[in-house]
Amino acid sequence: MFEHLTKFSYLRRLFGHAESRHLLLSVLVGLIAGSGAVAFYFTTNAVDHGLLKGFAGFHPPGEGVGTSAATMPMIASLAMEHRWFLFLLPALGGIVSGVLVYKFAPEAEGHGTDAAIDAFHNRGGLIRGRVPWIKALASVATIGTGGSAGREGPIAQIGAGFGSFLATRLRLSSSDRRILLLAGIAGGIGATFRAPLGGALFAVEVLYRDPEFEHEALIPCLISSIIAYSLFGAVTGWHPLLVTPHFVFENPSELFLYLLLGLLCGGLGKLYVRTFYSLRDFFRGLAMPSVFKPALGGILLGVLAMAVPQVLGSGYGYVQAALYGKMALWVMLVVALAKILATSLTIPSGGSGGVFAPSLVIGALLGGAFGAIALQLFPGLVSDPRSYVLVGMAGFFAGVSSTPIATLIMVSELTGNYALLAPLMLVCVVAMLAFRQNSIYEKQVRSRLDSPAHLGDFVVDVLEGLTVNDIADQGHAPTLIPENLTLPDILLRIARAEGAYYPVVNDAGVMTGIFSVNDIRRILDEEIPPGLVCAKDIAASQVVTCEVGDSMNDAMRKLASRGFEELPVVAGNEPGKVLFMLSRRSLLARYAKELEKKKGHYQGA
Known part of the structure; x- marks a missing residue:
C-alpha cells in the first residue's frame, strides 16, 4: 500500500505498522493544523481590526497579558462608543458567508465541530478537500464582522479536513482516516486555545454524549496537539488566553455553592441548546434562498447589538473584565442572556463559526453573576467571587457539550490557573449530569456502541472456543x-x-x-x-x-x-x-x- 512513498525497506516497515504510521502522520497533521491556526488567527484579527475597530469604531475591552486590573475600566452599563452603521456589519459578513457556503460547500454551514463529528461517525472520516478552505473564509467573514461565534469550529474542521485528505491520498483505511481526522481536531483546538492537553482530550471525548473516549486516537491526538501548540506559540506567544488573579480553594464548605452553580449551568445550558436549535429550525423553514439567511441572521444580530453591543465578537474581553471584578452584576446577567440569543442568530441562520467561545463567555458571566449574588447572601462562605467566573466558564460548556474532562483541563490551560481543579471537577460533572442528553453538538452519539464507525466492534463471537x-x-x-x-x-x-x-x-x-x-x-x-x-x-x-x-x-x-x-x-x-x-x-x-x-x-x- 505504501510502496509509492519510499523505496527504502525501513520506511516501508515503519509505515506498515499502524502505531508508527499514526505517530508519523500525526506530526504532519499537527504542523498543518498549527499553520492553519496561525493563518486563521491573523486573518480574523486583521478583518476585525479593520472593520469593527477601525471602520465602525467598536472597541471592546482587551484580554490576556496586555490588560491589568488597575487599567481595566469598570463596566457598569451597556453603553459603548461606536458608529451608527455598526449594526450593518454582521449582515455584510452574513452575505459573504452565505455565498461561500451555499454555493461551494453546504456542509461547511454552522459550527464546524459538528460536521467533523458527523464525518467520523457516518462518512468513514471523509471530508471534501474544499470544505476547510470554504469554512475558513466563511468564518473569517462571520467572526471578523462581529458574529457571535468562535474560532474553534473552523480550526477543528480545517485540521480534520487535512487529516482526512492526507489519509485519503495515502489510501489508508477508514479507521486510519478517522484517527487522523481526530488528530486534526486536536491540533486545531490545542493551538487556538493554547491548551495542548485539553485539545487532545476534547477531540477524543466530544464524539460521545456518555463519558467515553475514542482511546485509539488519544496518542496521535496528543502528538498533533503538541506540534500545533508549539508552532502557534512560537509565532503568537506563550501567554495564556486569559489572565486570572491568584485563586485558591481552601474552604470545603464552599463546594455547596459550587454545586448550586453546576445545577444553574446545566439549567441555562438547556435553555441555550433549545434556543439554538429552535432558531435553526426557524431559519430552515423560511421560504427564502439559503444564501440570504445568514444575512438575515446578521441583521437581527445587528439590531440586538444596538441595545447590547457586548454580544458582538468573541466576548473574551468581557470575561477578562469579569475575572478582574470589573463588571456590574446586572450587566453580566444581561450580556449572558443576550449572548445566548446572539449566538443563536449567528450560527443557526447559516453563519460560520464555533460554539465554544460563546459558550465560555455565557458561562463565565453567569458564574460571575452567581459569585456576586453568593457574596451578598453568604459573605462568610465565598472566598473570592471572581473565582466563580472561571468555574462557571468550564461548567457551562461541559454541560452543553458533554465533555467534562476536556473542558476542565482546557479552561485551566487557557487561564493558566490550576488552583480550582476540585471545584471545576464538581461543577463540570454536575452540569453534565443535571440535564443529560442536552448537547449543542447534535451529531454526537450516545456511546461507541451507537456509532456506525464501531458497528462491528461489539459483535459477540459466538463460535469462540469451539473447534x-x-x-x-x-x-x-x-x-x-x-x-x-x-x-x-x-x-x-x-x-x-x-x-x-x-x-x-x-x-x-x-x-x-x-x-x-x-x-x-x-x-x-x-x-x-x-x-x-x-x-x-x-x-x-x-x-x-x-x-x-x-x-x-x-x-x-x-x-x-x-x-x-x-x-x-x-x-x-x-x-x-x-x-x-x-x-x-x-x-x-x-x-x-x-x-x-x-x-x-x-x-x-
Missing part, C-alpha cells in the same frame, strides 16, 4: 474415490452418496485430490469417451482442508473465502486421511444454536 471436533457428529462420512476409477463407475458410486464433494485417494487411502459434482458436469460436456476418464483426471490436486483441532471460525473463514460448500476434515498427524466432510450448512446450524444459547444467557442475566 471443528465439536461438530464432528454433524459431519458426514466421506465418499472416497480411488484415483483410477473411471467416469462410469464414479457416476454409479456417487449416485447415492451424501454431499457434493468427493476426495480422491491412492492405493494407500491417502487423499491426493478432490472434485465436485460441478467438475463432473464439465467433463460430461466434453467429447471424451467416459471410459478414458478416471478420477485423478477430474480432481484438483490443491486441496483446502481443516484439521479437527482448528477453530470453527477458521473453518468458516475457509469456506467463505473460497466459496466452498464442504471441506474435508483431516487428522492433524495424518493430513492425507479424511475423517469426515464438514458442510457450510452444518456450521451455520451450529452458529444459530450457539447464538440462541448466548441470547438466553444474556436475557437470563
Whole structure:
C-alpha cells in the first residue's frame, strides 16, 4: 500500500505498522493544523481590526497579558462608543458567508465541530478537500464582522479536513482516516486555545454524549496537539488566553455553592441548546434562498447589538473584565442572556463559526453573576467571587457539550490557573449530569456502541472456543474415490452418496485430490469417451482442508473465502486421511444454536 512513498525497506516497515504510521502522520497533521491556526488567527484579527475597530469604531475591552486590573475600566452599563452603521456589519459578513457556503460547500454551514463529528461517525472520516478552505473564509467573514461565534469550529474542521485528505491520498483505511481526522481536531483546538492537553482530550471525548473516549486516537491526538501548540506559540506567544488573579480553594464548605452553580449551568445550558436549535429550525423553514439567511441572521444580530453591543465578537474581553471584578452584576446577567440569543442568530441562520467561545463567555458571566449574588447572601462562605467566573466558564460548556474532562483541563490551560481543579471537577460533572442528553453538538452519539464507525466492534463471537471436533457428529462420512476409477463407475458410486464433494485417494487411502459434482458436469460436456476418464483426471490436486483441532471460525473463514460448500476434515498427524466432510450448512446450524444459547444467557442475566 505504501510502496509509492519510499523505496527504502525501513520506511516501508515503519509505515506498515499502524502505531508508527499514526505517530508519523500525526506530526504532519499537527504542523498543518498549527499553520492553519496561525493563518486563521491573523486573518480574523486583521478583518476585525479593520472593520469593527477601525471602520465602525467598536472597541471592546482587551484580554490576556496586555490588560491589568488597575487599567481595566469598570463596566457598569451597556453603553459603548461606536458608529451608527455598526449594526450593518454582521449582515455584510452574513452575505459573504452565505455565498461561500451555499454555493461551494453546504456542509461547511454552522459550527464546524459538528460536521467533523458527523464525518467520523457516518462518512468513514471523509471530508471534501474544499470544505476547510470554504469554512475558513466563511468564518473569517462571520467572526471578523462581529458574529457571535468562535474560532474553534473552523480550526477543528480545517485540521480534520487535512487529516482526512492526507489519509485519503495515502489510501489508508477508514479507521486510519478517522484517527487522523481526530488528530486534526486536536491540533486545531490545542493551538487556538493554547491548551495542548485539553485539545487532545476534547477531540477524543466530544464524539460521545456518555463519558467515553475514542482511546485509539488519544496518542496521535496528543502528538498533533503538541506540534500545533508549539508552532502557534512560537509565532503568537506563550501567554495564556486569559489572565486570572491568584485563586485558591481552601474552604470545603464552599463546594455547596459550587454545586448550586453546576445545577444553574446545566439549567441555562438547556435553555441555550433549545434556543439554538429552535432558531435553526426557524431559519430552515423560511421560504427564502439559503444564501440570504445568514444575512438575515446578521441583521437581527445587528439590531440586538444596538441595545447590547457586548454580544458582538468573541466576548473574551468581557470575561477578562469579569475575572478582574470589573463588571456590574446586572450587566453580566444581561450580556449572558443576550449572548445566548446572539449566538443563536449567528450560527443557526447559516453563519460560520464555533460554539465554544460563546459558550465560555455565557458561562463565565453567569458564574460571575452567581459569585456576586453568593457574596451578598453568604459573605462568610465565598472566598473570592471572581473565582466563580472561571468555574462557571468550564461548567457551562461541559454541560452543553458533554465533555467534562476536556473542558476542565482546557479552561485551566487557557487561564493558566490550576488552583480550582476540585471545584471545576464538581461543577463540570454536575452540569453534565443535571440535564443529560442536552448537547449543542447534535451529531454526537450516545456511546461507541451507537456509532456506525464501531458497528462491528461489539459483535459477540459466538463460535469462540469451539473447534471443528465439536461438530464432528454433524459431519458426514466421506465418499472416497480411488484415483483410477473411471467416469462410469464414479457416476454409479456417487449416485447415492451424501454431499457434493468427493476426495480422491491412492492405493494407500491417502487423499491426493478432490472434485465436485460441478467438475463432473464439465467433463460430461466434453467429447471424451467416459471410459478414458478416471478420477485423478477430474480432481484438483490443491486441496483446502481443516484439521479437527482448528477453530470453527477458521473453518468458516475457509469456506467463505473460497466459496466452498464442504471441506474435508483431516487428522492433524495424518493430513492425507479424511475423517469426515464438514458442510457450510452444518456450521451455520451450529452458529444459530450457539447464538440462541448466548441470547438466553444474556436475557437470563
